[in-house]
Amino acid sequence: MAAQEEDAAQAGGPPVDRLGFLLAWHGGITDTLIRKALGATGLTPRQAMTLMHLADGPVTQKALIEWLAVDPSVVVGLLNDLETDGLVRRRRDPGDRRRHIVEITPEGTERLRTTDTALETMERELVADLTDRDVATLRRLLGRLRTSAEDFTCGE
Template sequence: MAAQDGVTQEPAGSPASPGDPDHRLGFLLAYHGGITETVIRKALATTGLTPRKTMTLLQLADGPVTQKALIERLDVDPSVLVALLNDLEGDDLVRRRRDPADRRRHIVEITSEGNSRLRKSDVALDTVERELFADLSERELTTLRRLLDKLRTSPEDFSCTEA
């Protein structure tokens, strides 16, 4: 440890001390996540989409999906999905239809306008990600993805969220 002006400093790469905000990885992740979300929202605003609408269109990009499958993939309440699909359908970005095999189910599919808007959002997100990850190598990006996949971020994972 090097002393500078009577203050002890940790060498580069050392773990942060408990009094240092960087010591709290959850806060650090939330801080960077908040900034990233703001930048993504601004970039997507140029396409007329929100992150949630973009994520929904991404789920539909490979073909039609049942409304129930979308609820599971997006991990949202059914009422939230209905409101989201109402907005997307109103903008002619998705289409809902009854499943001919089971009239109780709805099939959701992306429209050509939805595909066009999704391509624009991809360009906007590519720009954000290029800037956001500019200082990371491909190997570091692969490691980051692997580590993020290991995070327990489902509400069911946390006992402190139960009332």
């Protein structure tokens, strides 16, 4: 192990020798920062992501399940909580009564504004040492990572 890597490991810093662990370490810290930023909004990260998705307009419950890539029961619980708080509304699709349409409410839109402000502040602090070009490159590279279940086989 190089001296710099050994110093980082002893100081509790990131595991710099394995990219996967480095991404996980930064992801864990970022998750903590996101949860802290969202603390004032009363939302979980998944609830915030759902409101962000609904800000573009109503979607079917099935589309949310696919977009969040979770079990349908998770989305039902998530929507139940958001609906109880008055942040989203579900209604039957008049064209297909088996389908639910989900939309953000005015209260949800206001909560999303607060959420966006909190996240913007956190993100600015997170990337404070990066240039705008660095941030754009990071976004582009992260977008190219093969992290979906369909892409990743773990040597199967």
